[in-house]
Amino acid sequence: MRCKDIERLIIDSTWKDLSREELLSIKEHTQQCAQCTLFQSEYKKLRLSLKNNPAPALPEKLDHSTREMCRKALNLQKKSTPTIPRFIWGVLAVLIAISVIMFVPVVTDLRLDEPLSSQELFVLTFLIQNTVMLFFTPILIKNCRAKKKSRLKHF
Numbered sequence: 001m002r003c004k005d006i007e008r009l010i011i012d013s014t015w016k017d018l019s020r021e022e023l024l025s026i027k028e029h030t031q032q033c034a035q036c037t038l039f040q041s042e043y044k045k046l047r048l049s050l051k052n053n054p055a056p057a058l059p060e061k062l063d064h065s066t067r068e069m070c071r072k073a074l075n076l077q078k079k080s081t082p083t084i085p086r087f088i089w090g091v092l093a094v095l096i097a098i099s100v101i102m103f104v105p106v107v108t109d110l111r112l113d114e115p116l117s118s119q120e121l122f123v124l125t126f127l128i129q130n131t132v133m134l135f136f137t138p139i140l141i142k143n144c145r146a147k148k149k150s151r152l153k154h155f
């Protein structure tokens with residue numbers, strides 16, 4: 001094996017397991033070749049010093065300002081997450097109460113063999129409309145907000 005091959009093997013041995021023959025050829029070659037022996041020991045030293053060197057520290061000022069920036073960004077995110085205003089819960093409660101008050105007498109009067117009266121029809125329509133709105137409003141609000149956000153990102 002030439003010196004170049006041996007150097008390649010020495011470098012390879014840092015990240016993969018060499019075969020028995022490869023290890024043997026390194027050993028045999030370095031016993032006769034001073035240059036490759038030097039290369040092997042220098043390479044070992046270099047690797048050790050790289051391993052022992054700690055990661056470079058960030059200057060204190062930069063570290064502090066980066067942390068501060070991250071904290072501010074997190075706070076902004078927290079503030080911008082929308083909460084449902086209390087009056088919406090109030091309106092919802094009133095709507096549910098009205099629905100129940102209207103629904104109970106109609107249900108007790110309801111007979112399947114008779115056609116629906118106009119009042120029953122109205123109450124049922126009202127209930128179905130409310131239910132549909134209740135399910136779809138959150139989705140509509142979400143879509144609307146997503147659109148607004150993407151529009152803001154464009155500017």
Ligand SMILES: [Zn+2]
Nearest residue numbers: 003033035036
């Ligand atoms: Zn050599």
